[in-house]
Every structure is written in C-alpha cells, then in structure tokens.
Amino acid sequence: MSNLLSVENLTMKFGGLTAIDDLSFDAKNNQITSIIGPNGAGKTTVFNCLTGFYKPTNGQMFLHKEDSKISLRKYTDFKIAYVAKVARTFQNIRLFPAMSVLENLLVAQHNELMVASGYSLFGLLNLKSYRDKEQLAVDKAKYWLDIIGLTHRADDNAGDLPYGDQRKLEIVRAMCIEPRLLCLDEPAAGLNPKESAELNKLLKFIKTEKQTGILLIEHDMSVVMGISDHVVVLNYGKKIFEGTADQTKNSKEVIEAYLGVDE
Amino acid sequence: MEKKDIIQSFKDSFFTGLIALALFGPIVGLRTASKGEGLFITPQWGVVFVLVGLCILGRFLINLNSARKTEITFFSKFTSKFSALTEDKAKHFAITAILFAVVFPFLPFTDRYFMDVAIMILTYIMLGWGLNIVVGLAGLLDLGYVAFYAVGAYSYALIATTFGWSFWICLPLAGLFAAFFGILLGFPVLRLRGDYLAIVTLGFGEIIRIILINWYEVTNGPDGITGIPRPSFFGLPFKRSPDEGETSFHLFFNLEYSTMHRIIFLYYLILVLALITNYFTLKIRKLPVGRAWEALREDEIACKSLGVNPTNTKLTAFAIGAMFGGFAGSFFATRQAFISPESFTFIESAIIVAIVVLGGMGSQTGVVLASIFLIGITEMFRDLEQYRMIAFGGAMVLIMVFKPKGILANRKPTILMHGDKK
Numbered sequence: 001m002s003n004l005l006s007v008e009n010l011t012m013k014f015g016g017l018t019a020i021d022d023l024s025f026d027a028k029n030n031q032i033t034s035i036i037g038p039n040g041a042g043k044t045t046v047f048n049c050l051t052g053f054y055k056p057t058n059g060q061m062f063l064h065k066e067d068s069k070i071s072l073r074k075y076t077d078f079k080i081a082y083v084a085k086v087a088r089t090f091q092n093i094r095l096f097p098a099m100s101v102l103e104n105l106l107v108a109q110h111n112e113l114m115v116a117s118g119y120s121l122f123g124l125l126n127l128k129s130y131r132d133k134e135q136l137a138v139d140k141a142k143y144w145l146d147i148i149g150l151t152h153r154a155d156d157n158a159g160d161l162p163y164g165d166q167r168k169l170e171i172v173r174a175m176c177i178e179p180r181l182l183c184l185d186e187p188a189a190g191l192n193p194k195e196s197a198e199l200n201k202l203l204k205f206i207k208t209e210k211q212t213g214i215l216l217i218e219h220d221m222s223v224v225m226g227i228s229d230h231v232v233v234l235n236y237g238k239k240i241f242e243g244t245a246d247q248t249k250n251s252k253e254v255i256e257a258y259l260g261v262d263e
Numbered sequence: 264m265e266k267k268d269i270i271q272s273f274k275d276s277f278f279t280g281l282i283a284l285a286l287f288g289p290i291v292g293l294r295t296a297s298k299g300e301g302l303f304i305t306p307q308w309g310v311v312f313v314l315v316g317l318c319i320l321g322r323f324l325i326n327l328n329s330a331r332k333t334e335i336t337f338f339s340k341f342t343s344k345f346s347a348l349t350e351d352k353a354k355h356f357a358i359t360a361i362l363f364a365v366v367f368p369f370l371p372f373t374d375r376y377f378m379d380v381a382i383m384i385l386t387y388i389m390l391g392w393g394l395n396i397v398v399g400l401a402g403l404l405d406l407g408y409v410a411f412y413a414v415g416a417y418s419y420a421l422i423a424t425t426f427g428w429s430f431w432i433c434l435p436l437a438g439l440f441a442a443f444f445g446i447l448l449g450f451p452v453l454r455l456r457g458d459y460l461a462i463v464t465l466g467f468g469e470i471i472r473i474i475l476i477n478w479y480e481v482t483n484g485p486d487g488i489t490g491i492p493r494p495s496f497f498g499l500p501f502k503r504s505p506d507e508g509e510t511s512f513h514l515f516f517n518l519e520y521s522t523m524h525r526i527i528f529l530y531y532l533i534l535v536l537a538l539i540t541n542y543f544t545l546k547i548r549k550l551p552v553g554r555a556w557e558a559l560r561e562d563e564i565a566c567k568s569l570g571v572n573p574t575n576t577k578l579t580a581f582a583i584g585a586m587f588g589g590f591a592g593s594f595f596a597t598r599q600a601f602i603s604p605e606s607f608t609f610i611e612s613a614i615i616v617a618i619v620v621l622g623g624m625g626s627q628t629g630v631v632l633a634s635i636f637l638i639g640i641t642e643m644f645r646d647l648e649q650y651r652m653i654a655f656g657g658a659m660v661l662i663m664v665f666k667p668k669g670i671l672a673n674r675k676p677t678i679l680m681h682g683d684k685k
Contacts, residue, residue, distance in 0.1 A: 051568065081570030088568050096561035099554075100676035106551070107558040108569045113551035123550040124543075138680065154680035177570055 003064050004029045004213040005050075005181055010059035012045055012237075019045040021237040023059070027181070027230070032207055032214045034224045036248075037234035038257060043217045044091060046234075047183050050215070051088045052080035063181065082111055087179035089170045091186050091217075097159025101150060101169060104158050105141035108176035113137055144172040148202065164195040168202060175206065181213050182206065188220040196220060200227050225249065233257065272326030276319045283318035287311045325664065360631065364534055368527045378526045382533055382598065384638045386591055389537035391618040391630035392544055393587030398616065399625035400548060401580035402560025404461045407448070407468025408615050411441040411585035413475060413607035415592025420488040420602055421481070430494040434593050441589025442582040444471075449581035453574055456563070468612050475604040487603025493525065494532065494597050501525035529598050536594060540587045541627055547583070549677040556580050557625075557677075614638075621662045623669025632670050636662075 005027040012020040019042045027033040035043050048054040050061060052075055061072040063084055072084055080086050096104050106113065116133035117123035123130050145151040148168040153161065158169060167187055174182055184203075188196050204227055206212055218224045224231065224245070231248040233241040235257040241248060248254055292311040295302045367373060367381060390412065397405045418437040422428060448467050452460055475482045482488070493501065496512050503520050505511035512528075513520045547553045555576045558566050563573055596602050618637060622629025637658060644654040662670060 053564075053567075078567045078570050078572050081568055082572070090565070090568075094562050094565035094568070096558045096565065098561055098674060099557055100678075102678060102680050103554055103557075103676055106678065107554050107566070107571065110551050110555050110558075110569065110571045114555075117550050117552075120547060120550050120552050124546055134678075138678070142680065151680070155676055173569070 002029050003027075004031075005215070006062050006064070006069075007046075007050075008060045008062070010046070010049060010061065011057050012042070012049055012054060013057045019237050020049070020056075023234070023237070023239050025232045025239060025242060027213050027215055029211065029213050030207055031229040032203060032216055032227050033230045033232065034216045034218055034228040034245075035232045035234060036218065036224055040236075041234040042237040043234055044185060045237075047088060047185055047215075047217065050080075050181075050183060051086055052076045052078075065180075081177055081179070085178065085180045086183065087174035087177050087181070088183040089167075089174055089185055089187060091189065093163075093166050093170055095158040095166055095170055095173070098157060100155050101145070101158050101161070102138065102141055102154040104169065104173050105144065105176050106137055108173045109137045109140065140176060144175060147205065148172055164191050164198075167191065167195075168199070171202065171206075175210070175212070179212055181215060183215045183217075185217050186219060187216070188218055188223045191220075193222075196223055199223065203227055268326075272323055275326055276323040279322040280315050280319040283315045284311070287314045356628070361538070368530055375523065375526065378523070378530055380639070380642050382526070382530050383642075384634050385530070385533040385537050386595060387615065387618060387634045387638050388631055389533065389540050389591045389594075390588060390615045391622065391634055392537065392540045392627060393584050393591065394615050394619050395625060395627065395630055396544055396547075396556070396587070397580050397584035398619050400544075400553065400560065401556040401577065403452075403577065403580060404457065404616075405464045405581075405584070406461045406609075406612050406616060407464035407466070407471075408584070408588055409607045409609070409611040410448070410468040410471035411444060411588030412592040412595065412611065413471055413604075414444045414585075415441045415589030416596040416602050416607070417475065417482060417488070417592075418589065419593035419596045420491045423492045423597075424488060424490060427492070429498075430492070430593075430597055434590060437593040438586045438589040441592065442586040445581040445583075445585025445588075446578050448585075449578040453577055465609070465612070468607075468609060472604050472607050475607070482604075485604060487601055487605070488596075489601050491596050491600045491602065493600060494528070496528055501528065529594075533594055533598075536590055540590070543587075544627065552576065552579060554677060617659060621659060621669055623666075623672040625674060626669065626671040629669055629671035633662075636670075 003026050006024075007026070008024050010020055010023045011018065023042075023046065025033075035046060037043055045054065049056045050072060052072070055076065056073070062069040063072055063086065070084060072080065072086065075084050081088075096107065099107070113133065114120075117130045118127075142151060142154070145154055148165070148171075150161070150165055150169065153165075158166065161169060167190075171182075171184065171187060187203075188199055191199060200223060203214060203216075207214055207227075216224070216228065225248075228245045231241075231243060231245055232239060233248060233251075233254050240253045240257055241251045243251070288311055291314060292306055292308055294305045294307055296305045297303075364385075368378060390408070394405065394408045397403050397408070415437040418440040419430075419433045422433045422436055423430070448464065452463050455463055476485050478484070495501070499510060499512045499515050501513075501522075501524050502509075502511045503513075505514070511520075512518075512524055518524070548557075555566070555571050556579075558569075558571065559573060559576055566573055566576075595606070599606075614637065618630055618633045621637070622631070622633035637655060640658050641651045641655050644651045647654075666672070
C-alpha cells in the first residue's frame, strides 16, 4: 500500500501556545487513518493546517501522486480543494441550509460546471454541451444520494433534513469534488448507534470503492475501533502513540492520556 | 388571552406612551412662530395628545395581536394567500403583469402623470432587480448601490455630450464603466461581511457623490451636466420641428406631434431594460455561478472547502449588479436630460435596499410588489408633501411587523431532480 499523505515535523503555534508540536505521521491510500486524543489535543488544528485554513509555523505536508509529490503548504484557501483535491467536513455541520440537497451537491462540482458553462457564457446561451454536462453532474449527485438513501429528499432544503442525514450529506458533498484525501472532523458526533453503524458502512464503502484515503478525527470509539486501519494518538499537540486499532486499545500511554495516571 | 397578558400589555402600552410623549412633546408640542419682532413659542398640546394616544392604541393592538399567536391576522392571511397564489401560478402572474405593463400607456385613464410615475416605478424595479443579485443572491449588503447608478448616469452624460454618440452605443459603455467600478469597490471589501461591508459600501456611495461635486473640470460640480441628448427612435428624434435633413418621429409616422410620444418611448425603453435584467437574473441564478453566489451567502467557509473561489464569485456579483445599476443610470440621464450630484444621495440607496429587503430577499416578484407599494404610496401622498415620508416609513413598519422576511420570501430550488410535483 502506497503512501498518500506524509506529515513531517508539523508545528503550529498561536502566540505562546503550541497547538501542534513536531508532529509526523503518514496516511496510506485506501485506508482509514484516525487521529484521536483528549479534548484540546490539537486534532482539529491538524485538519485546519492540512486544508489550508491555517498556515503552519513549521514543517511540511506532502500529498503523493503516483510518483511525484506536491506540498500542501503551497496551496491555501480554496485551492486545497480545487487543485490538491483534499476535501473536508466540519465538526459543526456546514451545509448550505437554505439550498436544496441537490444544489448542495452541485455546488461541490462548481469548478467543472463553471468550465462547462463557458464561465456562464454557454450557459446563458443554453448550449447543449452545457446541458449535457449539467445532467452528468446531476447523475453524479444522484449516485451519491442513492448510496446514502436520500434520493427522495433531493429537492428539499438541506437545513430541513434530520441531523444524521445532514452529517451523511456533508460527507457525500465532499466526495463530489472527487478528493484524493477526505478529512472528516468528528462525523459521528451526535449520532445514535444505528446512525453510527450506517456511517461506518458509508466510510468503508468510500475506502474500498473509491481511490480515496480517509483521515478521521473521532471521539466515538466504536467508530474508531471498528473501521480504522491505523490510529494516531495526540495529546497536548504531541504524538504519543501510533499503531493499529488493537495495539492502540492496549497501549499504556493511550490509557494514561485518557484516564490519567495512578499516583 | 389571560388576565396577566392584558395587564402586561397595558403596562407596555403605557411605557410606549411615555416614550411617545418624550419625543412628540418638544418636537410637535412646542412650535415656534414669528410674531412681530422675534420668535414666540406656541404650544399645541392637543396634537401631542392625539399622537401619543395613537401610539398607545397602536402598541396595545399589536400586543393583543401577538398574544393570539396561533391566530392569523387579516393582513398576513391576505399576504400568505397571495404568496401561495404567486408560487402556484407564478408564470400566469408574470405574464399578466407583463401584458398589463405593455398595454398600460394606451389605457383610457393613463395620462402624463401616470406615465411619469410608471417610469419611475420601473426604474426602481430595474435597480431593485440589479441590487437583488448582490444582496438577495450573494448576500452582500450593499448600501452604496446609488454609486453605480451615478457612475452609469455620468458616464452616459459625459460620453454623449463630448462625443455625441448615440444612446445605444453609450448604454453598454456606461454599463461597462459601472461594472468596472463594481470590481473596484469589490476588491477592498472582499474580506468584509454583514455590518462592516454595509458601512464600507455606504462610504463608497458617498465618496462617489463627493467626487462628482468636487471634480469640477470633468463633472461640472454641483451645477451638473445639462443638455444630455434625448434618445431617438432608431434615428428618428422626438422633436416638433426637426433640424434640416432630419425626419422626426411624428413626421415619419404621419402623426400629430405630441410630447407623449417620447414619454411612451421612454416607458417602453425602461420596461425592456428591466425585463432584460429580470431575464438575465433568472437565467444566471440557475447557472453554476448563480448557485455559487447563493452558497457564498449561506456559508463562505464551506464554499472554500469545496474549491469555490470566493474572490471571483464575489467580484462577479458586484460587477454584474453594478452593470445593471449603470444601465438604469444611463436611462435616468437620458430621461432627465440633466443630472447633478443631488440625484444620487444616500436616500436613493436606502430606498433600493428597502425595496429588495421588503420584497423578500432574492424574490424577483417581491421587488416588483415592493416598488409599486413604496414608490406608489409616496406618490399617492404627494399632495401631503411633508407627510410623504411618514407614509413611506409607515409602509415599511407594516411590512416588517406582518411579514418580517419580506412580502414574498419563498425560494424555489434552481434545479429539481424529481420535476415539479405540483
């Protein structure tokens, strides 16, 4: 299995606070890599560095393509998703609530559609080439909606969906940009056991069927232990353990970080 | 309604009365009149008591109304019926409205005054539709929209008076200039949202007006620009006695000369311009860029995470909105034949924003209704002169009380997967 992402000596400081301290880890293609750790360990900060929302103080992040590698530091803002194809979801769901489910998925395909619509010119002329491309985009949206079982609600406002469905919609919306790396920030937060199980199924599907690596931040251990191929444990911005799910469960350092040390 | 509620609303109305008394007491109650030598104060407490009484009564009625939360009041029942009607039969409504607008100049009761008011309403409808792209779709609160209206008007006036080019060449140029200014304003405000954006755009509107006043060499300052060429009907001017070698409109069509010809032509001109704006907005809303505008209004961070370029998206919204403002400005210049910075004050921006917000953000039909309502009402009360603004403010308060989201506030998805179910 080849490497997809390698993070090298990543450091992020906010003034005097070191949120991430010299962190290095790798994530592989077609694998789910989980980042876990107590609250405030710096998990979301890692994501924000990877997806261009923060500029790291130090260190490198590389995304490997066949035999070349690109540095994520070079891309900021929307270019991470547009050029580097790194997609993410958010801890607090960020859908476009007043737009329909289908529209949410079409916005994710914005860049291809902009080119297809000749930067609006062909679209205004209503050319067939654009209409065909738009139909393809709708088909792609339908493909993903079928998978999460929301096709019947495609024309409803995204904000009107139940919480669990919104979570799933946010994930498939990120998948619509055809990412190489998908970063999920606590996708199971607030889900009931049944919804969590469905989420596991969806993530396993993405992992096996799509050429996408998944990076996962999660507190729900049933999700983490059930689907992770590799686990990275953070505490106070430092990596304290790295290994498979089983190794992590039995690691002394991890148990200490979560439960404290006997005095 | 419970006894507790009644006591509460009595209390509330009493305090409203106190505030009203504090306001109206000195403003209305003490009137200065000049008698012989010097000013004297004439108190008019009767008027004050009537006004305060009205405030107390009004507040009490509103309280009563809001206590019965489940019951729908007459007004909101009426408007909700109306929005249901326009949603179901949106097409029919639009066609009827356009047909009415087309035959309007030839209706028996239509006279010069009605035509002038109609032209004014149509100008505001066009401005409302233009601003709707920026405020309604992209969610960028622009309080300086009148700047683009001014840029359009002055570009047209300066090009037409300096080079003598025809209206149809100057119109797109004025639109382009305004779009350019839209981008110019767009750059510094890219990072701003909400209140901050509103303040900066407001400032921009004032800057343009002050430049127009002070740049005397080019804009002729507060004196304005006179003698702006009137539009011609495909080369046929509307003149009683045309210059040598020219044929005027009434001679060409063998009609009796009438000033109404030009008014009717202007009316159709602004109608066509407004309809083009509407058609364009409806079309572009369904294109990727239109969806990106709305997505940006909903959540900018999510947009970035999906690879949507927020800079370009915002700038196109500003540029296109400004362009239509520029077109409307050119029309204004050619209609008036005289423009000065006086015409482009903040109140114009405020009226246009009010039209968009009261109509229901992003609703095209709402803009039409709000324009007719606001401009029509202020015109109806023209005889009452200083009370016009009270009618204007009253209309706004009424809409905000009964329809806080605007007259028509339902958004239809730009694309449907399952087709129209209705």
